[in-house]
Amino acid sequence: MWVLLGVAVVVVGFAIRLNPLLIVVLAALVTGLAALIAPGLTPAVLLAGAIDTLAVLGKAFKDNRYISITWLILPLIGLLEREGLQERAKTLIQKLRSATTGRLLLIYLVVRQGTSALGLTSLGGHPQMVRPLIAPMAEAAAETQDPDLSDASRNKVKALAAATDNVGLFFGEDIFIAIASILLIKGFLEANGIIVQPLELSVWAIPTAILALLIHGTRLLLLDRALKREAGR
């Protein structure tokens, strides 16, 4: 039961807006030490526990370095931005008179969901697609809709561009039969004596995928109306 203290550190840490990296390290140490709480606990045991926790944390940190490989793309994105990639993306959008923020993001949602459903999850992402292309395009469309776009609305448009990438990915990828989450479910059920085929699982991801498209798509189109109202003021 004491190990939940680590979870408490996470919740409280985020609530009081501590630096998230610091929260991670504190929560790990608290969890590792709390697991030792028992009658007859000595400082020597605690010290050994702290070192063990550091080792578990350090090993997992090392084993998960592949997650940070994405940053290798930054020199490329930086070069492209220097040559005017964001400006080009904006020009393209401004040429399309019918382009609005909501419609643009809706198209991106459909494409992101569709390609993820085919297993092509690497075709989007925040450093590769959202920052250099999708967010500037959405911003440019919003500027056309409301020439005096407020900073709050600009940030909301950018945040929704990132949100749209997430929603499209999350509720598209599970339709693909070989994605990690489907394989995890299959493996878990198999270990518990229930055999299901990946296709049976991915088929039942479709209703949620459709609802995700409807719900988030509606919100995107409502954004257009909000921008229009703001421009009219």
Add this chain to the structure above:
Amino acid sequence: MIGLGVLYVLAGLLFAIFAVGSATDRTNPRRWGNTIFWGLFSLSFLAGSWLPDVVNGLILVAMALVAGFNLMGKGEPVPQTDRAERAARWGNRLFIPALIPPIVTLTGTLTLKGVEIGGQPLVDPKQVTLVSLGAGIVLATAVALVMFRASPAVAVREGRRLMDSVSWAGLLPQALAALGAVFAAAQVGDVIGGLATTWLPLNGPLAAVIAYSLGMALFTAIMGNAFAAFPVMTAAIALPLIIGKFGGDPAIVCAIGMLSGFCGTLLTPMAANFNIVPAALLELPDRNGVIKAQAPTALLLLLANTVLMYALAYRF
């Protein structure tokens, strides 16, 4: 055999260059913090596999302290006024280097798996996608350097400008994965699963579905990852009750349960690579801006998932 090792050397070298660049960047008031942070990241990439686990842990602690005491800053970007002209000159050709990484990743993933040279696999079969991604990035960067006649120094300078705006958030996804391992070792999941079954009202088919669906979202929000929540919540609620006692269809329950977890992912700063990193990348003033933008979608969809699970699981 090409595996993650090659990518780690590349990343280690890149972060070493970022560290040196930070040290000489007099426009950054906190340049030594950046130097230490990117230097430690470089060390972890280059030497992590050979260092004792405790030392790797200490590297993470030191990086967290640099970030936590707010010792990192940002330099002034080199002023540039000709972006619009450059964009007009290149036109849509600008998109070519941007499209190379996804295309190479895709082709590599589909074709490189069985390729052997002298009986040895060319690429580590378990890491084909990541190696292909790395190859795509290297190729695209080379194409961009030639196309724009830019020097590599300019590329790494621009890269460092972006990395400094992401700052410590760039390490957060990896650090959270490490925290997940500590939670797993201390069996935090089992404790929470036990609590859920003790305290939640589970006395009927509907109550069990609600508890499982909301539990998946909540537990995912705490752990930052639906994969960590799924085995615990499914073993605690779905298998014994929804499937075992009330006869729900396992494929439907688990498929939709996982998607309820994904709704939790949209709501938590613990899912840093989806929520905190993009806020930093887009330079949003509010660290939780992306979460706030997707919260209405996530909550409505969670409700929809719960209804769907109840409507479908007991029918098929």
